[in-house]
Amino acid sequence: MLKKNKTTSTDKAKKVQVSPPASSFRVVVREVVKDKKALTAFIVIVLILLLTFGGSLFLNSDKVTEANIIEAYTGWFTDGHILGTDDGGRDVLNLLIMGGRNSILIGLGVTAVCETVGLIVGLVSGYYGGYIDAVIMRIVDFVQVLPATPIEIVLVTVVPHYSPVTLVWIISIFGWTGTARYFRAFVLSQRERDYVLASKTSGSSDLKIMFREVLPNIGSMLIIDVVLTIAGNIGIETSLSFIGYGLPPTVPSLGTLIGFANDPVNVVNRPWLWLPATILLLAISLSINYVGRALQRAGDARQREN
Numbered sequence: 001m002l003k004k005n006k007t008t009s010t011d012k013a014k015k016v017q018v019s020p021p022a023s024s025f026r027v028v029v030r031e032v033v034k035d036k037k038a039l040t041a042f043i044v045i046v047l048i049l050l051l052t053f054g055g056s057l058f059l060n061s062d063k064v065t066e067a068n069i070i071e072a073y074t075g076w077f078t079d080g081h082i083l084g085t086d087d088g089g090r091d092v093l094n095l096l097i098m099g100g101r102n103s104i105l106i107g108l109g110v111t112a113v114c115e116t117v118g119l120i121v122g123l124v125s126g127y128y129g130g131y132i133d134a135v136i137m138r139i140v141d142f143v144q145v146l147p148a149t150p151i152e153i154v155l156v157t158v159v160p161h162y163s164p165v166t167l168v169w170i171i172s173i174f175g176w177t178g179t180a181r182y183f184r185a186f187v188l189s190q191r192e193r194d195y196v197l198a199s200k201t202s203g204s205s206d207l208k209i210m211f212r213e214v215l216p217n218i219g220s221m222l223i224i225d226v227v228l229t230i231a232g233n234i235g236i237e238t239s240l241s242f243i244g245y246g247l248p249p250t251v252p253s254l255g256t257l258i259g260f261a262n263d264p265v266n267v268v269n270r271p272w273l274w275l276p277a278t279i280l281l282l283a284i285s286l287s288i289n290y291v292g293r294a295l296q297r298a299g300d301a302r303q304r305e306n
Helices: 002-015 024-034 036-056 092-128 130-145 148-158 164-190 194-201 206-217 219-242 254-262 264-269 275-299
Strands: none
Touching (some): 148 219, 206 219, 254 275
16 A cells, blocks of 8 residues: 555656746746737837838938928828928928938947947946946046037037938947946846856956856846837937937938927927827837836846736
């Protein structure tokens, strides 16, 4: 009888299967799917990317910005213009597609530069600590206290051969500091971990430890910061274009379209000039924010959806 019970217990133990831990990608997908707001936001982002980048493939940038005064200020669904035309007779829908694409590209470009610089600075500062950390952080503090917007306006005005690429570098001058502080905090918490000390003992170089040992352990934080930073950088470009110091006048932008709202007549009588761009910018910002929150929960087990 005892032998039979032992056999039964052994069989039950064999049947128990320990599921392997979910991969980071599966955790992210699970969090986005469980959160209906995040899932909706992700779908909205995909649709916006299809509209802007997919739609721009069928447009000629020179034709989009070509003026036709005869058709100026046509309203909604008039003469084949779904969203009407602006003061130069340019189709607002085409400007919205090209402007949305340009604003997103500027946001992505600034994010790429800021994340690269900020990541390297944060890794070096947090890994070495001490005197090196103190010097780097004082430089970061100095850059952060500078009035970014007025300086950007001056640079846009005085820089020769101004172009969208120039705008990316101008915005990036001030955008990397927050990213550097963000990654420095995580690296400081990793520098005394056992795997780092073991790598140092084995004779690994500092560069190898930083980029092959520490960096993979903060990879999820990098993804989260990239997603959230994109929305902020799109907003910065839009703000500069709104006041006339963003993209060149010949390059469509969401900020340029929203800038039509500066005229009270346009606000009341011509909402097709500024309202679609405002809604598109709001949709981009909110959608990225909701997806970013889901990514934050995916990176922190204590915040995950049950």
